Amino acid sequence: MFQVKYVTRECLWNKDTVKKLIFNLSNIYTINPNEFVVNIAIKSNQNTELNYFEILITIVLSQNTSDRNAIRAFNALKNMVKEVTPKNILAIDDESLKNAIRVAGLANRKSNVLKKLAYIMSSKPEFFREIALLDVEEARKKLLELPGIGFKTADVFLLLVLKKPTFPIDTHINRVVRRLGIADPGDGYEDIRLKIVKLLESDIDSLSKLHMLLIIHGRRVCTSRNPKCSLCTVSELCCKIIQ
Template sequence: MTSLHTGSTKIIKSSSNKIITIDRLFDLLLETLGEQFWWPARSKWELLIGAVLVQNTNWTNVSLSLENLAHRTDFSPKAIRELTNQELQTLIRPSGFFNNKSRALEGILSWTETFNDDFSRLKAVPTDKIRKSLLQIKGVGPETADVIVVYLLDRPVFIADAYARRLFTLLGKETKSYEELQGIVHLSPSFNGTKANELHALIDVYGKQYLRKNTKEIGFLAGYKLDQLLD
């Protein structure tokens, strides 16, 4: 089984490519692109809601929906729960797919209600258990669940989104799905939630700048390949 590691792996020399670990990939991205300061939010509730609304749209559209919700509810979970589904759909309409997203938000807020809307109660809960409970909510997929786990709960999880899959393919590691890529990426102990957050942000920013569809150009990472070892 092929696996990618980020620890003190011996670097394999290549005459044609520079072989790097994920730790080194992170350093290269950070050195060139700088810190990204994601996720833009005024509160954990805004972050949580934004993680649902950003599915299949851009942040400009999400911002419009968030401003609507801020004005109407101040992101109070109780106030949002008191909205009718039609009222919620109207407020989040700029984000698109407002029918599905309204149901997902209602599911998320039902989930947070199980721990009295107190995120500190999740500190002792294992990441896998939290992720599993999120994936049981209709409209919450693996990427959204992992964004919540990383950005809201500060857990070191690799977010294997479309930009990550595209970048890793160009760096010599092609995978067919979110789950496949996430399953072979092992973040080293140096990755805490903050660093996992930054890695995701850097990959997405890099992707938007360089990884346009149907292009072989990969910017300043040209000539690099990810370290691949057999378990």
């Protein structure tokens, strides 16, 4: 077992220290787009106009599971329907849809969400074009009104797909930013999101890089159990010592 020991040194995060964090992490990690299911979905659309519905469905599949499992579910779904459209999703019988995405977990709930989203989007074909024209917070409100779309799913779509300034927080990022001291002990999702957006002055490229780099760091070094602090290249920025 390990415990978090609070250090006494001053812990101040600003734009420069966050930029240094990005720089240090970039020196040791190469961002492989194929490790992130949302990038796989975007890449599959690279020769055509982006299928926003397909990409949102892909992010839903990644909820409460690994990107690896979400990628497998996405590929199985693509093999079944070729193109993930509202019409094609509605045409699949419930059991076939559940079986196709089962590897991503929560198949009953996710298949239900996919059907509901397909039904809504079949009657709102301009939905994604409309939210693309809104500012980030208004677009976020519209996404959060959809069934099965929570904060993280909405923020992933907004940042990585629509290129709007927000910051998605998954379990890895939540853990790492708390250990680093970027997030205060009482901070919730919204506190952390807005804090990081402000620190990086809404810079899309920096927000995207930090999002993916923190996930990689959380997977490989700053793990939930037995974090590899002796191997951490950003330990001089860390405001907590994990023992």
